[in-house]
Each structure stands twice: as structure tokens, then as C-alpha cells.
Amino acid sequence: MKQNEQVINKVKDALVQAGSSFREDKKEAYCNAIINETLPRAKWALETILENANVAERNHSPLCDDTGIPHLFLEVGPDRNITGEFLEAIKTGVARGLRELPGRPMAIKGDDNQRLDQSGGLDEDPGALLPAPIIAKPVAEDVIRLHVLMLGGGPAIRGKTYRVFHKHNVSVVTDEIISWARESVALLGCSPCTLAVGIGRSQFEASSMMIEAMVYGNYNVQSDLEKLITEKVNESNVGPIGLNGKTSVLATFLKVGPQRASGVRIVSLRPCCCFEPRITSVLL
């Protein structure tokens, strides 16, 4: 069956853009952080990260050598159809994008045991890196829009998905998020972070909400809860790349999903590194 070349090329270009550029609202957030920092080494670190983004965008080259695992979020309008062939075309576009960026060859070969202990070796083809399972969401707009996110390993190591007993008090939940974030941002080394937080009824739903938070988050539009979390974590003074300073966190992207009638909330936190969310959106 012939795949849709137009779809493949759009996905390929989106992946390259996600891995090599900052969105405009993120550039603005960095410019504001540079103005606000008073510690010279913190200011220098922020300026260097922004300069890196400009070079990467100009050269269409990776922002970071950990180019990340592709995660895909698909918006589907009411009169649109998604076929297996269409999903295969997206997958092919991802592989081509990884080869063009180029992505770091990170696909582990072998059976279950070999993939776990890495004894099967690495596939030299950057395009062999499979994307994570696609998340699909129905939307009112009559479009098919794909969001391509590239998720690096450092934030995955420091991220956390766990239950919080809320005691019928929002502050109990936010205090826990702030506590987790302070610890993880300090360990990450690649701050300033953007905190992606999802809250749901199960580990799967909370993680999905965390991805959705990255998709719809905006540095210029912050809710009171998001502002509170950012401010409290910034009091830790970790600063850019751990060199101290005011900017440990640029912003918080929080998505609260449906909740269970119970005393527990499942929270998923990803301390996105200084380049994340690496994301681009494209209409297919």
C-alpha cells in the first residue's frame, strides 16, 4: 500500500524542527529570565543556552546531543478519519526525520532480555528508534494536527509518577509537586526547567495529562497554580545549570484531568530540561 508522501514529509520536517528550535514563547521566556538574573554566571548560562538555540535553528541541527525519544499527540476533528495506513505514514515520517536531524542512534537491538541489559548492541540507524505509543484526542476543530515531542533521558530519570493523598486540600497536592520538583530540578543539571505536570486517576492517565500539558502549555499564559509552583521551586536557588540564581524553572505546564471519587490523586511530574518541551505542531 502506497504511503502518503505529503504526510511523511510533513512529519519529517516537524520532527527536525522540534529537535532544533525553540518556540517563540520560549525564546521570550529566556529573554525575560536573562533580564531578571543578577548573578553573572547565571546570566551567562542562560545567554549561552539561547545562543545555542539560535545556532541550532539556523543550522537545523540538534539542540542537544540527547535528541530524545519521539512522542506523538494527534488531534482529530469530528469529520476526519485515521487509518492504519495513515499511522504508518506518520511512523515513516518519524524515521526519516530522525535520519535527517540527525537523531542520536539510540535504538537497542535484541529480545526482551537483550533490550533490558543492552547486550544486543545499538542500531546504528537513527531512524530505527521507534516512537512511543501515539496519544489521540478528539477536538472540535475540523483538522488532523500532529504534535511531535522529543523527550530526553535526563528528565525521564528525574521524573516521577506517584499517588498523592490529597486530604481534600489543593495545597496538599501542590506542596507535594513542589517538593518533588525541588529535588528533581537540583539533580537534573540541565536547568532552567519547565515543569510538566499531569494529574489523573491512574498512572497512565496522569502521564497522558503530563504529555498534554506540554502540548498546550504556554510560557505567556500561566494559571495561578502554575505560577505558584514556579515561584516556590525558584526559591530553591538552583539556578541555570545548577550555578545558582533566580531561574531554576521558567514555567509550569499543568493539566488536571478527570479525578476519581477517592482520597487519592495520581501525579506525573517531568522536570523538562532547558531545551524542553522540544515540540512542533503540524496540520496533516
Place this chain on the structure above:
Amino acid sequence: MKNIVTPITDEVINEINVGDMIYISGYIYTGRDAVLPKIVKLIESNTLGQAGIDLKGSVIFHTAVSPAGVGPTSSNKLEIEGNIPALSKAGVKLHLGKGELSRKTVEELDKYNSVYAVIPPVTALLGSKILEQKPVAFLEEGMEALHLLKVDGFPAIIAAAHGKTIY
């Protein structure tokens, strides 16, 4: 910004202080979790020279070298930080990576007049400052093999020197 050119002498290290912002130029090695323990075994068996490795006055950048470029990994990983003392004793003058090192490692660095610098994870920018690159040893490790880079002005900040640390 201070300019540091490899090979680095003890006199240059003596003039470096915590918090100094530097540019590194010249030939530098790269190595991380997979290869640094192997380098230390060569040191212990006195076979570094046979492998074509000269650590006197050298820099080791904690990174892989892949088609995507270079960028620091966390230097406080067990197999990286744990080998910093032996590498310093063998002549490495500057360890380049990211993240906080333990008090014990900071003291070991001081003992051998070696320093630790943090480099921002700025792959695109660093790529524009790499003039040459080649694998040197343990090629079977692929992107984690010991590589030699010729660089022009890698930006970094001294995070540990003379028993003091920025953290």
C-alpha cells in the same frame, strides 16, 4: 573569560579559581561511563602509551560523540566520578561535565592539582567549535569510545578547584 589552551600546565591551574568563566581550546579527550573505567585499567597496567593516549595536561569531556553531536552527561554518575581521582593522578588537569561532585572528589581533585568545569549542554554551539574529531581507543564502544576533539573556544565555568566548589 579566561582562555585555556591544552596541554594545561600546573601553573595555569594555579591561576584558576572557582567561578572563573573560561574558553577551552586545543585537543581534548571525550569519555563517559563505558570507557573511563577502561582508561583507568590502562593506567593501572601502565599501557596508556601503547594505546596512543597521553593524559599529561589533558582535558576529558564527559560526553558521547554521535552524529547528533556532543553534550555533557552527568559527571556524578558512579563510573565517571569514581574514576576522576585516578585520571587526575595520571595527568588529567581539567574534567569537563555537568552536575555537582562530592566533597571527597573535590578534595581528590585538589590533591592532584586538577579542576572540574561545568559546560552548558549546548550541542549546536559546541558543534560549531569542533575543528577535528577522531576515535582513539576502545572503538567497540561506538559513540562512547574514547575520542579526541580539536576545539576552539568551548565555553565553561570552573565548578571545583583547590578544594573549593561552586555548589
